[in-house]
Amino acid sequence: MLKTDVLIIGGGLAGLSAAKALEGKKDYLLAERESRPGGLSATLKKGGFHFDYSGHLLHLRWPETTKLILGALGKNCVRIKRDARVYAHKSWTPYPFQANLSGLPPKVKSECVSGFLAAYAARKAEAISGPEVFTRWTRRVFGEGISNHFMLPYNAKLWQYPLERLTTEWCAPFVPLPSPEEVVKGAYGKKSEGLGYNTVFNYPKRGGIGALPNALAMNLGGLRLGLEVESLNLRKGVANVRHFGPVHFKRLINTSPLKDLIARAEDAPVAVKRAAASLRHNTVYVLNLGVKGVKSDMHWGYFPGADFPFYRAGIATNFSKELAPRGCASFYIEIATPGSALDLASAEEAVIKGLKACGLIKSAGQIVEKLWLKIPCAYVIYNRERAEALPVIFDWLKSRKALSIGRYGAWKYSFMEESVKEGLGAAAAILKRR
Ligand SMILES: Cc1cc2nc3c(=O)[nH]c(=O)nc-3n(C[C@H](O)[C@H](O)[C@H](O)COP(=O)(O)OP(=O)(O)OC[C@H]3O[C@@H](n4cnc5c(N)ncnc54)[C@H](O)[C@@H]3O)c2cc1C
Structure with a gap:
């Protein structure tokens, strides 16, 4: 039986970053089932x-990850x-829609502006407690016009889940909130393109985004491609790897979808299995x-x-x-x-x-x-079941000293830099014996 201190499941950006931080400091095995590294950021x-x-x-927003990513590239x-745009009512308007209504037909534009101003006036008076569903949130924040002409149809297409059951914890970094002045200016005056989390971005000159995981994977002694973890027992610290056999580990860093991890974990209690089965994507x-x-x-x-x-x-x-x-x-x-x-x-x-x-x-x-x-598994669904399931699952994983990170391991709407950050964080926790 092969023995390792740390088993990392998945060689996407989260797993590769964890391995890079452990390299030379701790014995690890990074098992990636595909024949190339990178996960969703492969090319x-x-x-x-x-x-x-x-x-x-x-x-890029954090110094440590910016340094690692730009250093690797x-x-x-x-x-x-x-240069992002929206195509609505047979015309192009700059993104974000809510701050760039000028290109729309006059009737649609005035519906959107008056709806936004009415919602804005009512917003301060309304006290919200607890999680809110998307349909209510968008009408409360943007009003009827912007909701009906963009927020509701766009998000229905993206999430493929009833929006009256989708909760809104994911919205904050991803949905820009303009001021009333910005909405009016964007409708009747200048374009406002500087809103949102992605006004500038970095991208490799050559090789597509896969250039990043390929650079991180270089010189990783513990990376093994074509190895799929089929089942595992966290109490015993043993994973069964397809075409390879059992691997004995002391600590686990999982980056594969949380739902799949729990389905493969032989020792997960029934309540944990049930919680994981309720997760949607x-x-x-x-x-x-x-x-x-x-x-x-x-x-x-x-x-x-x-x-x-x-x-x-x-x-x-x-x-x-x-x-x-x-x-x-x-x-x-x-x-x-x-x-x-x-x-x-x-x-x-x-x-x-x-x-x-x-x-x-x-x-x-x-x-x-x-x-x-x-x-x-592309976008994890934020709903009441997710909010109830995650504490049950993570409490159990914590009791087994297992870390589950990355967009799908942590079961959230996140981006590449966050996966890198969580990989570094997981390695640091293990090196500090946490
Ligand atoms: C449509 C779309 C567009 C996106 N656009 C952007 C963007 O513009 N900018 C941005 O920053 N982020 C974007 N993202 C998010 C980005 O893809 C992720 O945040 C990031 O790639 C996740 O990396 P990860 O390592 O956490 O997971 P993954 O990339 O999913 O890596 C997990 C790895 O685990 C492996 N694996 C799974 N199961 C097993 C197993 N049993 N055994 C062994 N290996 C296994 C998989 O093969 C995979 O390689 C986008 C996501 C989607 C879906």
């Missing part, structure tokens, strides 16, 4: 194109000012396209309209020309489902129709390459 190559699992842009990194299908003759400079656009099957579409070559052969652009188009399979052929037809309708392409003849990628 795949096809026909001269580099395709990510949809746009993966680096929003070295000169292979550029800083870019966001959506599934995202990404259609990557190689396209000739593209004119737009946009980085990505949001599509609230029901006539578009996708909620977001972006042009990756507008972050890095190196992602496609000369004269070509590469698109990523994201379609969410509640977990059900997508009919790829009819989805593709609807995507092409949508891209033509909003003017991003003129004809299907421009498409020279395609690659569908599936993200089975």
Whole structure:
């Protein structure tokens, strides 16, 4: 039986960062089931194109992780000012919608502005206690117009879950809240593009976002690709690894989806298994396209309209020309489902129709390459069941001295830098014997 001090499940950014911080200080085994590192931040190559699992842009905010990420990328990194847009009512308007209503038809614009001002006036008087559901939150904060024309249709498409049951703990960093002055100015005066968490971002010059995990994976002595942890017993400290056999460990860092970890944990009590079984997520299908003759400079656009099957579409070559052969652009188009399979052929037809309708392409003849990628567990659902389940699961994991981190290990809506931060934090806790 192989013995290790620390077993890390998953070689995405969380697992790689933990391994990097343990390297040379503690014996560890990093088991990644795929034949390449990177998890969701990997990049795949096809026909001269580099395709990510949809746009993966680096929003850096903390000194330690910024240093590690920029240090790993070295000169292979550029800083870019966001050009994000919204396509609604047959016109493009800059993102965020709520602060850039100027491009909309007059009736829609006045509905949105008057609704926002009325909601803003009522907001101060309203005392909110406890978690709020999305439908109530958006109407309270943005009013009827912005909710009906953007927030509700866009989020229904993205989450694929009843919005009257979706709770709002995830909103704070991701949904920009403009002031009344910004809303009025954005409707009748100047554009306000500087709002939100991602106004500037970093991205590798070459190799797609996969350049980052590849750089972190270099010289990691304990990284093993093609190893899938099939089951484990946390009390005994033993994991069964496919095609490899048992691995004995003292501490565990898990970065695989929390729901799967608990399903695989033989010694998890019934209450913990039940809690994990109540966790929900959506599934995202990404259609990557190689396209000739593209004119737009946009980085990505949001599509609230029901006539578009996708909620977001972006042009990756507008972050890095190196992602496609000369004269070509590469698109990523994201379609969410509640977990059900997508009919790829009819989805593709609807995507092409949508891209033509909003003017991003003129004809299907421009498409020279395609690659569908599936993200089975893409956005974890925030609901009452999640709020009740997580303490039950994490109390048990704590009693076993196991750490579960990263976007899916911690079961939250988070971003790449946060996975890196949690990887470093988990390694530090183990080195300090916490
Ligand atoms: C559509 C979409 C767009 C996004 N865009 C951005 C963005 O623009 N910017 C940003 O910062 N973030 C973005 N994110 C979030 C980002 O992808 C994640 O925060 C980050 O990649 C998560 O890294 P991780 O290591 O926590 O998890 P993962 O990348 O999921 O890594 C987990 C790893 O565990 C492995 N694994 C699973 N089970 C097992 C097992 N049993 N045995 C062994 N290995 C296993 C998997 O193969 C995987 O490699 C986006 C996410 C999605 C879904």
